[in-house]
Amino acid sequence: MANKVTIYIENKPYQVDEGLTILEAAKTVGFYIPSLCNWRNHDCSLASCRVCLVKVEGERRLIPSCAYNVREGLHISINDPDAVAARRTSVELLLSNHSMNCQACRKNGVCELLDVSRQVGARPDQYHGAKTPTTLDEVAPGIVRDTSKCILCGRCVEACKKTQGIGILGFQNRGFNTIVGPTENRSFNNVPCIQCGQCTLVCPTGALMEHNNIPELDEAKREGKIILAFAAPAVRASIGEEFGQKIGTNSTGKLAAAMRRVGFDKVFDMNFSADLTIMEEANEFVRRFSQHAPSPMITSCSPGWINYIELNYPELLPHVSTCKSPQQMFGAILKSYYAEKNGLDRSKIFVVSIIPCTAKKYECQRPEMQVDGVRDVDLALTTRELAQLIRRSGINWNRLPNEDFDRDIIGDNTGAGVIFGVTGGVMEAAVRTAYHILTGKEMEPVDFTPVRGLENVKEAVADIAGTKVRLAVTSGMVNAKKLLDEIKAGNVKYDFIEIMGCPGGCINGGGQPYVFPPMLPNEDPDIWETYREKRAAVLYEEDRNKPLRRSHQNPDIQKLYKDYLGIPGSPLAEKLLHTTYNTKREQYPDVTPETKPVTK
Numbered sequence: 001m002a003n004k005v006t007i008y009i010e011n012k013p014y015q016v017d018e019g020l021t022i023l024e025a026a027k028t029v030g031f032y033i034p035s036l037c038n039w040r041n042h043d044c045s046l047a048s049c050r051v052c053l054v055k056v057e058g059e060r061r062l063i064p065s066c067a068y069n070v071r072e073g074l075h076i077s078i079n080d081p082d083a084v085a086a087r088r089t090s091v092e093l094l095l096s097n098h099s100m101n102c103q104a105c106r107k108n109g110v111c112e113l114l115d116v117s118r119q120v121g122a123r124p125d126q127y128h129g130a131k132t133p134t135t136l137d138e139v140a141p142g143i144v145r146d147t148s149k150c151i152l153c154g155r156c157v158e159a160c161k162k163t164q165g166i167g168i169l170g171f172q173n174r175g176f177n178t179i180v181g182p183t184e185n186r187s188f189n190n191v192p193c194i195q196c197g198q199c200t201l202v203c204p205t206g207a208l209m210e211h212n213n214i215p216e217l218d219e220a221k222r223e224g225k226i227i228l229a230f231a232a233p234a235v236r237a238s239i240g241e242e243f244g245q246k247i248g249t250n251s252t253g254k255l256a257a258a259m260r261r262v263g264f265d266k267v268f269d270m271n272f273s274a275d276l277t278i279m280e281e282a283n284e285f286v287r288r289f290s291q292h293a294p295s296p297m298i299t300s301c302s303p304g305w306i307n308y309i310e311l312n313y314p315e316l317l318p319h320v321s322t323c324k325s326p327q328q329m330f331g332a333i334l335k336s337y338y339a340e341k342n343g344l345d346r347s348k349i350f351v352v353s354i355i356p357c358t359a360k361k362y363e364c365q366r367p368e369m370q371v372d373g374v375r376d377v378d379l380a381l382t383t384r385e386l387a388q389l390i391r392r393s394g395i396n397w398n399r400l401p402n403e404d405f406d407r408d409i410i411g412d413n414t415g416a417g418v419i420f421g422v423t424g425g426v427m428e429a430a431v432r433t434a435y436h437i438l439t440g441k442e443m444e445p446v447d448f449t450p451v452r453g454l455e456n457v458k459e460a461v462a463d464i465a466g467t468k469v470r471l472a473v474t475s476g477m478v479n480a481k482k483l484l485d486e487i488k489a490g491n492v493k494y495d496f497i498e499i500m501g502c503p504g505g506c507i508n509g510g511g512q513p514y515v516f517p518p519m520l521p522n523e524d525p526d527i528w529e530t531y532r533e534k535r536a537a538v539l540y541e542e543d544r545n546k547p548l549r550r551s552h553q554n555p556d557i558q559k560l561y562k563d564y565l566g567i568p569g570s571p572l573a574e575k576l577l578h579t580t581y582n583t584k585r586e587q588y589p590d591v592t593p594e595t596k597p598v599t600k
């Protein structure tokens with residue numbers, strides 16, 4: 001328990017925790033001080049935006065509240081007229097160097113800069129002058145950067161460096177010409193960016209966003225393609241937030257209904273292919289484990305993680321499972337088994353995945369992710385993009401009924417599939433099925449809780465008929481790096497490891513709805529600390545309520561193997577469902593005209 005101190009806001013006393021900044025302390029007692037460069041109460045070392053200025057008794061100047069700690073007896077005024085005017089001026093100066101094309105900006109509606117502008121009463125035309133030359137980088141499949149909307153807050157720099165340990169973003173140039181971006185103002189395609197999108201989650205403006213792929217969907221519709229879509233597990237745990245529902249609402253039924261109403265010809269639950277992934281991955285693990293292949297085996301379903309290992313630890317690639325991700329497996333099955341059984345022309349099928357992830361946009365374009373020259377998945381749209389589609393289709397989310405996803409020789413799914421969306425879920429699902437493969441019996445109880453939770457690294461031992469299997473689970477690349485370094489140094493020994501690219505797994509993927517507490521008045525003030533748990537709880541509850549909770553019990557998966565694939569790891573399964581990964585360490589030597597962002 002932290003010690004308490006008494007502070008005074010507008011001369012009224014409040015007890016707050018010692019050690020907090022004024023910004024944090026004010027929040028705990030019900031005051032909101034606008035802020036832009038401060039992010040999740042992280043160390044705001046730059047204090048660059050000056051939007052959080054307050055008056056503090058005894059100080060000659062106004063104080064940035066994000067960078068000043070409370071102490072006993074401190075008198076603070078948020079409503080001091082000079083502080084109010086200074087905050088407004090700070091925002092107006094930001095707006096004076098901003099593109100202000102809000103009508104066309106996809107961030108409009110969830111833009112923190114606009115929200116703060118409204119709070120402080122900023123006038124966009126107050127200051128005029130030259131604007132910093134801007135860069136538009138639309139080259140990378142996952143992420144788009146538009147510096148005309150950047151306010152130099154530095155949050156993305158912190159996220160890339162501290163959350164992901166990657167650090168490819170930084171401040172470039174000086175003074176008026178300062179911009180934020182990769183070194184030499186390169187495109188994301190020309191630097192070791194893993195396309196995880198964690199920077200887009202913290203950007204307060206439209207300067208960093210996912211690549212907008214909706215125009216390609218429109219083009220496929222114009223061409224009369226048969227559009228088969230599926231939604232990843234984590235999407236149901238967050239899409240409702242886009243329409244004002246509380247964080248932690250399960251939207252599975254509305255999600256299926258909405259996807260149908262935006263015009264997809266068939267809508268499936270990606271839990272189906274998560275079950276399929278487990279069939280292949282658990283069997284691969286059992287095979288490697290029994291043959292004493294080099295351990296550990298590492299999961300491969302997170303494309304951000306795959307990008308990371310290809311770039312940073314290529315020597316460990318032989319440890320990575322050869323399974324494609326559930327996204328790619330679903331596409332491959334739709335364009336083979338599903339097309340053949342339904343008499344569909346494969347060239348007319350257009351597969352769309354709805355995903356919480358920006359790296360999956362990159363993954364579906366990888367040359368490895370095709371069968372006989374046909375791409376598994378044609379388009380990946382984030383949760384945020386699906387919400388945009390729903391809005392433009394005129395759908396009233398609140399009035400949507402709960403509907404089931406399609407079941408059409410494929411589609412049935414189990415509780416094991418749905419927990420793929422949270423860190424530890426793939427491992428738990430794999431343990432449930434590996435137990436069955438090794439013993440012929442069902443694991444009881446079905447829950448394997450040691451791998452649940454949001455700790456940085458979770459370790460567990462699964463006792464499978466007397467055989468001890470050593471497991472580890474981690475997410476976020478800072479944690480993955482520590483684990484991999486320990487493995488390389490020989491300090492730890494595991495048999496099977498799950499790694500997900502984003503901290504907490506897909507529930508916190510780079511394509512998920514933004515969580516900006518000031519714009520979420522119905523949420524708890526500490527929602528930054530709890531939103532991942534709330535989304536995870538949705539998935540665990542859905543798992544608990546499923547009649548079948550083990551991937552190998554899925555009747556459509558059993559039929560798929562019986563009628564088509566044979567057994568896990570069969571030649572046909574290898575062709576459709578497995579792939580290879582390769583080093584990318586030397587892939588970014590030069591910037592070419594094709595990969596250079598546009599500067600104007």
Ligand code: SF4
Pocket residue numbers: 098099100101102103105106107108109111112113114149204205206207
């Ligand atoms: S980032 Fe915000 S302020 Fe800037 S153009 Fe987009 S909506 Fe407008």
Ligand code: SF4
Pocket residue numbers: 143159160164166167168169192193194195196197198199200
């Ligand atoms: S997408 Fe990920 S790796 Fe790339 S810049 Fe953003 S946070 Fe860094």
Ligand code: SF4
Pocket residue numbers: 149150151152153154155156157180202203204205207208
């Ligand atoms: S890109 Fe976004 S997060 Fe990064 S400095 Fe600019 S406004 Fe801030």
Ligand code: FES
Pocket residue numbers: 034035036037038044046047048049050051052064065066067
């Ligand atoms: S939030 Fe305090 S200076 Fe930006």
